[in-house]
Amino acid sequence: MKRGDIFCIRVPRARSSVIAAALMLLVLTGCKQHEQKLEEVRFGSFSVAVDYGAYLVAQQKGWFDQALSAEGAKAHYEMFQSLPPINESLATNRVDVVFEAAPPAIAGKSAGIDVKIVGVSCTVPVEIIVPTDSSVHRLQDLKGKKIAVLAGTSSHYGLLKTLAKVGLGPSDFQVIDMTPPDAKNAFETGQVDAWSVWSPWIEQEEASGKGRPIPGGDAVVYSIFAARGGFIRDHPEVMKKIVAVMQQSKAWVQAHPDEAEAIVAKQMNLPVNIIQAAWPKQNWSAQINEGMITDLQAKADFLKQSGFIRNPVNVRNGFIDNGFNQ
């Protein structure tokens, strides 16, 4: 083999250097694209949930666009149907601010993704529902049952934690990992015995008479918004404006519940009575505070101990940034 041969195929040296240069250019332009001036802030949210009420209202009222126009930027909204793409998008600079519950952010942090929690949308209790005619009436009755839940969500954490409190360990019941639309199907056709999920999925089952929640359990979902570390560093003033919009919207939805419920119902394409049933469960005055930090640390420790995440996460060590709420 002579120089200039690549294995058996002869590539003229001039041509191969052109190819190499083209590849380099491609790589360089790929790296460059995000160092431009801010043109768009990319918002992402996960699944359909009433706890995004304040975010949905701000979106619909155009408050994000208003705040961003001063910076010459626009808002772009994306909805994710499953959790992994959110962390994958954060890690590859494809989304800037995400609305979700705390556990996926903890999982991302554990994997070394640069993400910070910058605010709380609201808190909402974790609920477990069973078919209306089910023989399950207490949490203890869930022993040996099949329970649908989306792995990695607060509902997953809440389910395990709530059942641990009544003495049921992970081997005492079967967790079936399903997204809400699949789980809804399985729940209504009797293929699972229970379903741990959030509003409005719970209220839809209640309203149609197909499901009822089991009382007990005190696990809480912290519906948070988090941002990419790089975005916070490059555009702290924009971040501050976004957090301010969320605070404004949280205050507004508390002052105008009827109008807010109507907006959320429209955004989710659901009857307003479903949203009305879910609304009182959401605590819109929740903020980043000591109680929230303790709760998130408990979640992080639990995820680590149960083997879901590899590296421990110290919530107090720069994972939560309350500076934009001041």
Add this chain to the structure above:
Amino acid sequence: MASTNKCIRVPLSPENRVAGTRKHLQIALQYAIVPLTLLLLWEAAVRFGWVPNSLIASPSQVAIRLMKMLGNLSLEKNALVSLKRLSVGFALGTATGIAAGVLVGASRIGARMLEPTILTLLPIPPIAWIPLLIILFGIGDASKIALISLGSFCTLFFSTTYGIRTADRNLVELAQVLDKDRRILVLEILLPGAIPNILSSMRVALALSWTLLICSEVIASSSGLGWLIWDARNFSRADDMIVGMIAVGILGKASDWLLDLLERRLTRWRVAYRELQNG
């Protein structure tokens, strides 16, 4: 086959021996160059941060994790669950596919009754059946097995029918002249004639079965290799995810090798291009 390939050993001269070793090295290099380059590139890409190392683990991290998961049996347990689903689904789909194929290929009434329906359903990608299968068979093993067998059924039905219809016309005429009954015609002429077709499409069906297995285990599951990959992705455990992928790759290759072996045994009578290549 070894006995027929016996050759006389001629003592090699030193020059020939060197040339022989060099040839062996060259062949080894031809095998190793692509996987080794890929491994090195992969390790470098993770080490130097060309890809986000929070999402993709390096080969060395994956190797360590692989040993750990083999040690605590979590990989074996999930692999066994998957292999069970795969083998039952594949066997069921293959058997029914061949049976339906013979019926349609060998009998005109069978063709009239079954062929239009099956051919209409055939183009629907098996994955599109998932919602229906879950409603019909639940979220346990049954719906996963049904999905896999559906894929194998379609593949085998097609190739069996085709294999029978393209059987050697002279042999069929000979059987008719000799007044052989239908059973003998099917079992001794049509089916054996279709066997090369059937076997090669079984390998295609097996590859499809692995795809469908992983798809089905991602949807509603709490065990299996597909679930393992999905769960690792869910919690950003990049090393576990790639271990799961490698396990699928290795088991997939092993199962294909088994079928290849079967194919060689059952079609020994056919002289194929392959034998020329192997020398």
